[in-house]
Amino acid sequence: MSAHDAPPPEPRDHVLDACFLGPYGENNALLEKILVEFLRDHVYWRRNFHPEDPPAISTAAALHPDYLAFEARMRRELHQLSAVLKKSVPFHSPRYIGHMASDLLLPGLAAQMLTLPYNPNNVTEDVAPVTVDMEVQVGLQLARMLGYPHDPTQSACAFGHLTSGGTLANYQALRLALALKAFPLALRAAQVPDLDLPADDWSAFNLSHAQGIALLDRWQQWLVAQSPQQRADWLARVERERIEQRGIAGFFAAHPDLKVPRVLAPITAHYSWSKGLKLLGLGRDQLELLPTRGMRLDADALRERVEQLAREHIPVLMAVAVLGSTEYGTIDPIDGVIAARERARALGLDFAVHVDAAWGGYLATLFRNEDGSLRSREEVAGEFSYFPSPPIHRAFEALAHTDSVTVDPHKLGYLPFGSGAFVCRDHRAVALLGERADYVFHGDGKADYMKRYRGLGQFVPEGSKPGAAAAAVYVVHKVLPLDHVHFGRLPRTTVRATEIFYDRARRFTQEIAARMRVRVPFEPDSNLVCLAFNPHGNATVAGANAFVRRLYEELRTDPGHPLQLKEFFGSITSLRPELVGATQTASILGELGLDPASFGADADRLLILRHTLMNPYLIDRENDISYIELYFDFLARSIAALGNAAPAV
Known part of the structure; x- marks a missing residue:
């Protein structure tokens, strides 16, 4: 991790003072005032709906x-x-540095609680005339943050919607990619005239995203020109050939020269990708997990694999990059994935590029100006000691060239659970997901875009959807627009805290060296830092794991004991040789003094502590307290106590 010039001292941010209920409940009066005011307002709304109606409850x-x-x-x-x-x-306390959860932003918490009594269901505007519009607007807000087109008056505008979480958003990405990939083959099989269709199934399945949408546009325009009866006949004819109608088995049986496509993802990818392949019926065998370098996707390995698949005439549905892995917070070279696709296109192979930014998506606010333009690396780096490295800046810059992104507002958006999000770069392909064959656009402009997606239920995996969650996300994005001046205050504070934590961890390795080998196994890319431990005198992975398990007992949530007995709360994860790679595994084990040969059936992974640094009050300048310093003091005491109380490992 290369250091920049030290950033200027961070002044106290009084906007952040008003953002959360606070570790001590400091803003309870503010939240109570808001809730009482708007509960009364809701009651007045009920009473004024038809004031001539008498009270039903005496x-x-x-x-x-x-x-x-x-x-x-x-x-x-x-x-x-x-x-x-x-x-x-x-989660509210700066003593909690475990999983991807923290305190909730007051605007979102209040907006969700305020909306709950109205109970809108965002499946359609018929039962959510206000919040379904907000959900569509949230998609445009996120699109702007990612660098996607976000003007609904433009035909190639992005589209996004909320989901229960990142898993469902990733599934939606697979659905959309498969629908767009397979649709040209349905047109060929139905023998639609006048469209200049690809010559064969391989070419049809390997149209670029833009080419596929252009073909969809031509089909829609052609349909409009037909008589009502012809239109109905052709719609039915094409529908019979679609993968959504035939199913996976029937579709590929009808196209015997085309093999079932692969999905390529780094081995650090979330298990939701395995779920998604199973749900679609493609099968887990079609998911290929690629090696990493430093826990980040090996772009060279991706390039070599797609070139090999092109030679073998095996199609690729999607390549996945991870912007903030769940376990380690590492960021893949998204620019490298885009470059690999460009090389593959020359070989006749094309595929969608999706970014799973469930964790790191909101870090993009640090890279956006108020006008939506991209900030230079020098501008961003002036605010930090290390962040962002050149590869990290290139990754965020490349977001604009991907096809779809998963973002979780309930992670670094500081919103209640149940608000993930899916965003695609060009909304026109979403017509293929409609439960009804309703993919003839009528009219142009923003009004038609908004009207179309007020019937969200026909395009998304869910049926009923909580409108209150959409209201919460929308209000937060209005109060704190998604740029570095506004929402960026939050990730800026926590990335700076992460840099302090990283520096403190490296000093800690020296301070504890006489008793314990401690290492940061790989440099942090985001708000997440891992630590590996091995007591002196131990050379086995099993022995190191036994110690980390005992240390984790001091950090884990235990509902059988009062929370106040815990000084800090953390989480645990593991490093597996097949995930880390042989070279880096050997390097990490060497630094820890562990014998690589000690990996075996009883110790097939190395346990490490995982620290998620989301809380904006880790450095409490009001009271001159650093919870990071307190945590490392706690670690030192815990290590000493375990060493004195426990037998040698």
């Missing part, structure tokens, strides 16, 4: 014994719920 009802008994039962259960919830994980 004022005397509250005095009836049955009413009072029900109230008592409800209060008892709510008190018990409130009591048991005190065993929950304290």
